[in-house]
Amino acid sequence: MSKLRPVRGATENRASARFGLPARELDGDWLDARAIVDDAEPPLRTTVTVERARSILSRNTSPDIPFDRSVNPYRGCEHGCIYCFARPTHAWHDLSPGLDFETRLFAKPDAPALLRQALAKPGYVCQPIAFGTNTDPYQPIEATWRITRDCLALLAECRHPVTITTKSDRVTRDIDLLGPMAAQGLAAVMLSITSLDPKVARTVEPRAPHPERRLAAVAKLRAAGIPTFVSLSPVIPQITDHEVEHIMERAAEAGALGCFFLPVRLPFEVAPLFRAWLDEHFPDRAAKVMATIQSIRGGRDNDPDFHTRMRGQGPWAELLRTRFRITAKRFGLDQPFPPLRRDLFRPPAGDQGELF
Secondary structure, three states: OEOOOOOOOOOOOOOOOOOOOOHHHHHHHOOOOOOOEEEEOOOOOEEEEEEOOOOEEEEOOOOOOOOEEEEEEEEOOOOOOOOOHHHHHHHHHOOOOOHHHHEEEEEEOOHHHHHHHHHHOOOOOOOEEOOOOOOOOOOOOOOOOOHHHHHHHHHHHHOOEEEEEOOOOOHHHOEEEEEEEEHOOOEEEEEEOOOOOOOHHHHHHHOOOOHHHHHHOOOOHHHHOOOOEEEEOOEEOOOOOOHHHHHHHHHHHHHHOEEOOEEEEOOHHHHHHHHHHHHHHOOHHHHHHHHHHHHHOOOOOOOOOHHHHHOOOOOHHHHHHHHHHHHHHHHHHHHHHHEEEOOOOOOOOOOOOOOO
């Protein structure tokens, strides 16, 4: 008897041809075909490779993204969210955006030192640094690598503003850093909660913490005085959209200041992975899901255009925005993300310490 590999998101591990990469040979656990195994075969192992990055600050000039710089301590993400827009980045390493993305991870232990160098450069202009914009800074391997925490410790030392987006309650481990930063107007956190149904959550984002743990994390962060918001992104038609009001109600009960959402996006290799996942887990509604997604993406699987890519278009997208707006007002979740202070920033001390 065969079955899907347990607790992984993608059902496929096809190599990407987008960069002219050759198809990889089947190699033990790493399959280019569907992840079907017999009961006796062990699950995929998660491996971590050290990446020696030359810089750590990623710059962004997109007009519809509210930050201009970010730090990503890790490449790939074990949470395995099937819709993750960062999956295609693995193709640059001749790895699959499918199972490789969630099992063959990269850690950047030099990130704190590289960040210190960046902040110490003459002429550096302080603006909030975003964590969690590509892969989750609190995915499971952060428990041992602690790269995110070391970066936060540096930002606290420099009084540098930071925003964090995560699906993990592990962020509460760093309340000792984030609490004092928030008291100075330097920190805010966004918890991502896409479904409260354990079965759906386990399928959509198989290795992310249980939704109830994330709601508990919202309450803990708020109790520590940290501005905390909840992201419902992405909302998936016919799979999670019926939960919007319930998630927002629970977010308000946990003390969240506001909520945020985006309709699901399927860029590059994410679209075929998502389709294969639908066929495996939701065959009864796969065609309807994709038809609705295409209706809000101008007839395509994905709309890459600035501004519309974040909002969606058409009746379904407009109805979702209306529902969201009414519910946010009802539960007092219409507070905007707070402006963070930049005037407190002081460059990190050099090798000789602060002379003055």
